[in-house]
Amino acid sequence: MFGGKIILAGYTTLVVLVLFSVICYAWKILQHCDPSSCGNNDNITHPFRLKGDPKNCGDKGYELECENNRTVLHLFSGKYYVEEINHHKKTIRVVDVGIHKDDCSSLPLHSLTYYNFSNSYQYRLRHASPVVFMNCENPVPSPLYIDNICSKGGGNSSGSVKGQYLYVVVGDLKVSDVADLCTVEMMLPIAQPPWLMSGENRGNISISFLGVHNDMAYGFELCYYCFCPANWSFFYCLMWRIAYYLISVLSLIVLGLAGRALFGLLFMFVFLIYKFRRRHLSMFDNIEDFLRSQNNLMPIMYSYLDIKKMTKGFKDKLGEGGYGCVYKGMLRSGHPVGIKILDKSKANGQDFINEVATIGRIHHVNVVRLIGYCVQRSKRALVYEFMPNGSLEKYIFSQEGNVNLSCMQMYEISLGVARGIDYLHRGCDIQILHFDIKPHNILLDENFTPKLSDFGLAKLYPTNDSIVSLTAARGTMGYMAPELFYKNIGGVSYKADVYSFGMLLMEMAGRRRNLNVFADHTSQIYFPSWVYDQSREGMEIEMGQITEEERAMVKKMIIVALWCIQMNPSDRPSMSKVVEMLEGNVELLQMPPKPSLCPQEMPVEDHEINMDLAELPMLSSM
Known part of the structure; x- marks a missing residue:
C-alpha cells in the first residue's frame, strides 16, 4: 500500500513536469522573433530558424543554414537548397544541391525515397513521384525508359560508359517494368508533373530527359506540421501539436503504470513461489542436515528409486492412515519390509525427524525396528521390519x-x-x-x-x-x-x-x-x-x-x-x-x-x- 502511494506520487510529479515543460515550450515559441532571411528566402520564421538565431526563435529540429547566400537544409545526411517556404500551406520546396538548372548533365548527389520519411516526425513528401536512375548492360527499347542524352557518351542515343547504358524511369516501378540486366543506381522525388501518366497510357507520350531534368531542378515539396490540416492557423496547429504531445506522454504513463502493475503482479507471483519453495526447501534441508549430523543412527538411507524398486512400484498396499500409506516391500536379501510413504500434505518435517531420531536410536523386542528411511526433498519414506499380523x-x-x-x-x-x-x-x-x-x-x-x-x-x-x-x-x-x-x-x-x-x-x-x-x-x-x-x-x-x-x-x-x-x-x-x-x-x-x-x-x-x-x-x- 505504501509503495503504491510512492509510485502514484512519482507519476503525478512526472505529469506536472511534462505540463510545465509544454507550457514553457509554447511560451517560448509564441514569443515575437523577427523573420530571418537568406538569398531569396526572406520569411524564415517559426518553426524554421537560421543557424545562429537566438535560442528562443524557431525550433532546433527545423534549423536551416545560409551558405553563399543560399538557404540549405540538411536532410537524411543529404544537402538540399531551399527554393521556397510557404507558411500558409506549411510546405518547403527543396532541390538536390547537385542539380543545376539549364545544365542537364548535373545529376543528384543523394538518393531519397518515401521510405526515408517513414519514421520522420518533421517532414513528409508532398505530391511527389520518383525518378529512378537505371544502369543497363544492353539498350532497352521499352518506352518507359527515357534516354539520358546529357550523360557522358553524348549523341542522340542512350549514354554509355564502358558498354553500360544510362536511363531514367519516372513513376512507380513494378517488377515487370525492370528490364533484364538493369540495376537501380539512384532514386529522387520530383513534384508530380501533369504529363506523368499511369495505367495503360503510361509511356505513350514521348518525354525527353531534358524535361525530366527541369522537373528535378524545380525540386520537390515537403510538408511540415503534417499532423494538422493545411488551412489551420499556426496557433491551432501548435495547440494540436501540444495536445498530441500530451496524449502521447499520458499514454506512455498509462502504459508505464500498466506495465509496472503487470510487472508487480508477476514479481509478487514469482516471490510467493520463491517463498513457498524456500520454506519447503528449508524444511527439507533441516531434515537432511539433522540426519547427516546423527552419527549414532543405525537405519540405512535409501533413495526414492530404491523405495520404488522395493515396493515394485507401490504395488502391494497394506493399509492407509492419516500419515499416508503403507506398502509391502522386499529387501535385496529377500526379507519383507513395511514401507510407510508419508503424505506430503499432512506429514511435516518435525514428525519425520521425531520418528527417525527416536526409533533410529533404539533396538528393543517390543519396539518396531526401523531398517531405513528415504528423504529426497518432498519425498519421505520409512522402512520398517515387516509385521505380518498387522495392528x-x-x-x-x-x-x-x-x-x-x-x-x-x-x-x-x-x-x-x-x-x-x-x-x-x-x-x-x-x-x-x-x-x-x-x-x-x-x-x-x-x-x-x-x-x-x-x-x-x-x-x-x-x-x-x-x-x-x-x-x-x-x-x-x-x-x-x-x-x-x-x-x-x-x-x-x-x-x-x-x-x-x-x-x-x-x-x-x-x-x-x-x-x-x-x-x-x-x-x-x-x-x-x-x-x-x-x-x-x-x-x-x-x-x-x-x-x-x-x-x-x-x-x-x-x-x-x-x-x-x-x-x-x-x-x-x-x-x-x-x-x-x-x-x-x-x-x-x-x-x-x-x-x-x-x-x-x-x-x-x-x-x-x-x-x-x-x-x-x-x-x-x-
Missing part, C-alpha cells in the same frame, strides 16, 4: 477381526507393550515419551509379539526431567491424558503415556471400546466406570467361556488399567510398576479410586489437538 486394533474387537486371540495371548501382548513403554521411559540414555499409544500403533509380528510403532508425535527429554513443556496437546482423543488439555490437573510427564496405556489395556481386557454410546444401559457408555462398579459390587463380568486362570488375568488387567487411568497423574503408577503389577499376583492388587470421565474444573483455554478423525476409535464405533 492390534483388528484383534481387540471381535466384530472387526477374523482371528480371535485368547485371554492368554491378549495378556502377553499387554505385558509386551508395557515393557516396550517402560524401555522408552527409562531404558535409554534419554527419556522418550510416545504420546500416541493406541491399538492402531501396536503392530504384531508372526508370533504375535507386540511392537510399538508410529513415533511421529514422540518427544525426547533428559531422564531427570519429570515435567515437560508442550505448546499444544498431542495424541488421539479417547487415549489422551487429561492433563494434556485440562489445566490445574498436573504437569505433563511420562504419566501421559501411562494413561494412554491404561485406556488401551482396558479395551484389551473388555474386548470393547471404552466409550460406546450404543450400549444397552447408560451406565455402560463409559466402560471403565461400569467395570469399576461391577468389580466393587463383586459381580462377575461376562467374558464367555474362559478358565479361572484366564478370568484372573482379565481381572488383573482391569485393575491395572483402572490404576493407570486415574485423573491425577500423581495417582498413576510408573510403567515399571505397571509391569510389576501385571507380572504379580492379582490377589495382591488393591482396587484404586473410581476413575472419572472428566475433572471437576472446566478447561480454561483451548489447545490445538494433533489428531486424525479417521483414527478416533470412539467416533468410528458410532
Whole structure:
C-alpha cells in the first residue's frame, strides 16, 4: 500500500513536469522573433530558424543554414537548397544541391525515397513521384525508359560508359517494368508533373530527359506540421501539436503504470513461489542436515528409486492412515519390509525427524525396528521390519477381526507393550515419551509379539526431567491424558503415556471400546466406570467361556488399567510398576479410586489437538 502511494506520487510529479515543460515550450515559441532571411528566402520564421538565431526563435529540429547566400537544409545526411517556404500551406520546396538548372548533365548527389520519411516526425513528401536512375548492360527499347542524352557518351542515343547504358524511369516501378540486366543506381522525388501518366497510357507520350531534368531542378515539396490540416492557423496547429504531445506522454504513463502493475503482479507471483519453495526447501534441508549430523543412527538411507524398486512400484498396499500409506516391500536379501510413504500434505518435517531420531536410536523386542528411511526433498519414506499380523486394533474387537486371540495371548501382548513403554521411559540414555499409544500403533509380528510403532508425535527429554513443556496437546482423543488439555490437573510427564496405556489395556481386557454410546444401559457408555462398579459390587463380568486362570488375568488387567487411568497423574503408577503389577499376583492388587470421565474444573483455554478423525476409535464405533 505504501509503495503504491510512492509510485502514484512519482507519476503525478512526472505529469506536472511534462505540463510545465509544454507550457514553457509554447511560451517560448509564441514569443515575437523577427523573420530571418537568406538569398531569396526572406520569411524564415517559426518553426524554421537560421543557424545562429537566438535560442528562443524557431525550433532546433527545423534549423536551416545560409551558405553563399543560399538557404540549405540538411536532410537524411543529404544537402538540399531551399527554393521556397510557404507558411500558409506549411510546405518547403527543396532541390538536390547537385542539380543545376539549364545544365542537364548535373545529376543528384543523394538518393531519397518515401521510405526515408517513414519514421520522420518533421517532414513528409508532398505530391511527389520518383525518378529512378537505371544502369543497363544492353539498350532497352521499352518506352518507359527515357534516354539520358546529357550523360557522358553524348549523341542522340542512350549514354554509355564502358558498354553500360544510362536511363531514367519516372513513376512507380513494378517488377515487370525492370528490364533484364538493369540495376537501380539512384532514386529522387520530383513534384508530380501533369504529363506523368499511369495505367495503360503510361509511356505513350514521348518525354525527353531534358524535361525530366527541369522537373528535378524545380525540386520537390515537403510538408511540415503534417499532423494538422493545411488551412489551420499556426496557433491551432501548435495547440494540436501540444495536445498530441500530451496524449502521447499520458499514454506512455498509462502504459508505464500498466506495465509496472503487470510487472508487480508477476514479481509478487514469482516471490510467493520463491517463498513457498524456500520454506519447503528449508524444511527439507533441516531434515537432511539433522540426519547427516546423527552419527549414532543405525537405519540405512535409501533413495526414492530404491523405495520404488522395493515396493515394485507401490504395488502391494497394506493399509492407509492419516500419515499416508503403507506398502509391502522386499529387501535385496529377500526379507519383507513395511514401507510407510508419508503424505506430503499432512506429514511435516518435525514428525519425520521425531520418528527417525527416536526409533533410529533404539533396538528393543517390543519396539518396531526401523531398517531405513528415504528423504529426497518432498519425498519421505520409512522402512520398517515387516509385521505380518498387522495392528492390534483388528484383534481387540471381535466384530472387526477374523482371528480371535485368547485371554492368554491378549495378556502377553499387554505385558509386551508395557515393557516396550517402560524401555522408552527409562531404558535409554534419554527419556522418550510416545504420546500416541493406541491399538492402531501396536503392530504384531508372526508370533504375535507386540511392537510399538508410529513415533511421529514422540518427544525426547533428559531422564531427570519429570515435567515437560508442550505448546499444544498431542495424541488421539479417547487415549489422551487429561492433563494434556485440562489445566490445574498436573504437569505433563511420562504419566501421559501411562494413561494412554491404561485406556488401551482396558479395551484389551473388555474386548470393547471404552466409550460406546450404543450400549444397552447408560451406565455402560463409559466402560471403565461400569467395570469399576461391577468389580466393587463383586459381580462377575461376562467374558464367555474362559478358565479361572484366564478370568484372573482379565481381572488383573482391569485393575491395572483402572490404576493407570486415574485423573491425577500423581495417582498413576510408573510403567515399571505397571509391569510389576501385571507380572504379580492379582490377589495382591488393591482396587484404586473410581476413575472419572472428566475433572471437576472446566478447561480454561483451548489447545490445538494433533489428531486424525479417521483414527478416533470412539467416533468410528458410532
